[in-house]
Amino acid sequence: MSDTGEEWQVARRRKGAARKSKSLQVSSNSACSQEHLDIGKTVKRIRDTVSELRCEDFWQEWKKAGSAALLKPPEDPEGPSKDGRTCQQLECVCYGLGSFSSCVSARFQLAMLLLLLDAGQIPLKDCSVYDPAFSSGERDVLRELGLTVLTENEEGKRLATKPTLFYLMHCGKALYNNLLWKNWSMECLPLMMIIGNGFNGMMDRTVEREFKRDYGYITQAVSVCEERQLPCPSRLVDVFSDTAVITFPTSGLNRLPQSTWAEVPEPQYQHCSDLEIIQRETQS
Template identity: 85%
Template structure:
């Protein structure tokens, strides 16, 4: 399916101003006509976009890079006799059983019913779940911008809609794919802080903005001061840049698959992992993240 030039103009304007007016979008999106979405029509539109992306040449590279990252993250439990023997690149044994199964978390998707870019990003998420054989129900999604109608659409698609703003502070116990398209640096930094150990980081696959790109676009002293966990992760993570066709540059630009090989993490001194302080961001004028409300 194709989108009109006008739709793409709207998407570009929204994308460019997204971080400056996000809080305004949250309030307006929750009260407009999105509350009364035609769920069936919206689901069909998303599935049509999935079919469109599936035919794109660049999708095959995305799929292959996910499989490569998955093969490095999904490891066979050493004490499980039922899963002994050779495994394929997604951790399956010869009889097709999974030794481990990826889960998925998606933050910051945006208002996909009104924003073309967000709809394409949602469609790509569904493709990635299928390629990684991740059950749709095992993918949790959250964005404070979602309207009640959009939450209904996501539930209809089978996704698990979170009700709490985690601010990215989710502690991992299982291998997890994080889909974080054009999210703010603070969200990435929070996620790294919460899992800042040689046990948790290797469980993480991120498909989102390149850490190197973040560093290159930020004043060095401010980057180190405000986003210390990204600063340290740049030197030990493994980034594979994902291709993006020119017509979708506003949707998938600067996207990479990011993993954390244990061998790289072990090169850092032990003091790196000792009692990591929670990020505060007191110097950040534009935090690029919606923080959860604190109750007195």
């Protein structure tokens, strides 16, 4: 069996694992080995995976389904320029990618990110990536690819000041909720586009009462966002399943009462026993 065939088999055997927070799956042994990565070899493996995905039928469907959003950035309050083009280039932020040097699923998700950046004409340097699980070797690989590596755990609390694609593959619900909280305004939400787990699927897999209590911003967003499911082949169900393009048209936000924007308390998650997010270390 070829290396590629073996990787598909590994991806299939990992069914269900990708739904867990990938940042929590790194053992001390694998973390140690990742510190001494062969940068050139790892970069080549990722680029080979990009080439492999580019030939897949489902990528062509992703590109077609997401082209309207990717090639037409999220709504910009400043409006289009005089020549009809948007005023600002789309940027990208990627959280929770996982340890792509040891996890096949994470490597395919990184390869998909690179394809999406190319399709959306987003410069590599304008894509910022962060995961507490990254080793120093993996951070070097990401820099070698041309991406910008963040050094601070933002917990998803990144304010979109310009049109921004957020790539959150199989991340914990708290990360999505934090991102929505930070951008919870008529000005910022339309600037956002998310490629990640669909909000409706999150709600379906959680007790409704607990979901509304703990993830109030996702709960409110479900009724006003536009969610377009992306196709996923059966052999990669644990890599790309339940992935959607999520946008926040102003027309939908206008349906919410003005009181929605008046008080925006920061999420606390006191009742969450399994938060699925690595929180920032605080000074004692």
